[in-house]
Amino acid sequence: MSLVTTKKMFENALNSDYAVGAFNVNNMEIIQGIVEAAQEEKAPLILQVSAGARKYAKPAYLIKLVEAAILDTGLDIALHLDHGEDFDICKKCVDDGFTSVMIDGSKHPFEENIKLTKEVVEYAHSKGVSVEAELGKLAGIEDNINVDARNATFTVPEEAAEFVAKTGVDSLAVAIGTSHGAYKFKGEPYLDFERLKEIHSLIPDTPLVLHGASTVLPEFVKKCNEFGGDIPGAQGVPEDMIRTATKYGVCKVNIDTDLRLAMTAEIRKHFVEHPADFDPRKYLGPARDAIKGMVQHKIRNVLNASNKR
Numbered sequence: 405m406s407l408v409t410t411k412k413m414f415e416n417a418l419n420s421d422y423a424v425g426a427f428n429v430n431n432m433e434i435i436q437g438i439v440e441a442a443q444e445e446k447a448p449l450i451l452q453v454s455a456g457a458r459k460y461a462k463p464a465y466l467i468k469l470v471e472a473a474i475l476d477t478g479l480d481i482a483l484h485l486d487h488g489e490d491f492d493i494c495k496k497c498v499d500d501g502f503t504s505v506m507i508d509g510s511k512h513p514f515e516e517n518i519k520l521t522k523e524v525v526e527y528a529h530s531k532g533v534s535v536e537a538e539l540g541k542l543a544g545i546e547d548n549i550n551v552d553a554r555n556a557t558f559t560v561p562e563e564a565a566e567f568v569a570k571t572g573v574d575s576l577a578v579a580i581g582t583s584h585g586a587y588k589f590k591g592e593p594y595l596d597f598e599r600l601k602e603i604h605s606l607i608p609d610t611p612l613v614l615h616g617a618s619t620v621l622p623e624f625v626k627k628c629n630e631f632g633g634d635i636p637g638a639q640g641v642p643e644d645m646i647r648t649a650t651k652y653g654v655c656k657v658n659i660d661t662d663l664r665l666a667m668t669a670e671i672r673k674h675f676v677e678h679p680a681d682f683d684p685r686k687y688l689g690p691a692r693d694a695i696k697g698m699v700q701h702k703i704r705n706v707l708n709a710s711n712k713r
């Protein structure tokens with residue numbers, strides 16, 4: 405039991421029909437809920453920390469909480485930096501003991517993204533840490549997709565092959581139509597699976613990563629809204645599409661929004677049903693259970709990762 409890299413997890417997942425869940429963590433209850441689910445499901449697990457999470461909870465706390473989770477459960481867990489924006493934050497995380505970092509150079513021109521990613525790969529690999537990079541831009545709901553827009557923002561398969569060869573990166577986040585947050589599609593959900601297949605066929609040994617992969621389950625949006633929330637028109641990636649993606653090289657599936665919705669729905673419900681409560685444990689306890697339930701559902705029914713540890 406220890407902090408592990410994603411190397412073995414991805415080797416196992418690459419040519420099979422399951423993916424490893426990478427869940428964003430921001431506090432103790434979120435970590436505990438996720439870890440309990442992974443333990444019961446005997447699933448491989450990546451916990452990831454964004455810049456926002458570092459700012460909110462402070463890296464020292466999050467790292468110690470993840471170490472505590474490992475001690476408590478005996479699980480192997482990969483600790484990953486989500487969307488590192490420059491070399492310095494990646495270096496800091498490598499030095500702090502993270503076992504995996506993402507350098508997100510997707511906003512830069514192709515050659516600059518290569519240069520930046522290569523620098524991070526050189527440093528991280530010298531310390532035994534894995535690196536994820538990103539190529540292409542995740543579409544926002546405002547980017548309505550016609551073929552031209554797709555080619556301008558989605559990952560270009562030939563570029564992906566060149567990028568991986570030139571950077572030596574361990575895994576690659578691709579843009580095929582997903583986006584972050586609770587508002588992913590205006591009309592019918594659409595992912596470009598032909599593009600994904602082509603990328604996978606050109607770089608069959610590179611684990612692919614799907615960001616913005618929350619499903620935004622209607623029952624949780626409904627529950628939020630029923631108990632005083634205001635999240636109209638939220639829509640995510642249908643679960644079947646995630647299952648399909650795991651068959652074409654996607655080894656890591658990033659989930660944050662669905663955890664936020666599960667937690668918020670439960671807390672909203674608690675406050676409405678128990679207006680006299682003011683002990684945080686009374687609502688954070690059920691919120692932790694809601695996180696656990698959501699993660700268990702993902703692992704078992706969507707990622708097909710139960711008993712894959």
Ligand SMILES: O=C(CO)COP(=O)(O)O
Nearest residue numbers: 585615616617618660661
């Ligand atoms: O990609 C993510 C974190 O990097 C999270 O995506 P969601 O917003 O769809 O949960």
Ligand SMILES: O=C[C@H](O)COP(=O)(O)O
Nearest residue numbers: 428454456457584660661
């Ligand atoms: O990539 C986005 C993740 O959901 C993290 O979100 P955050 O930057 O608000 O922590």
Ligand SMILES: [Zn+2]
Nearest residue numbers: 508510538542
């Ligand atoms: Zn990005």
Ligand SMILES: [Zn+2]
Nearest residue numbers: 584615616658
């Ligand atoms: Zn992301």
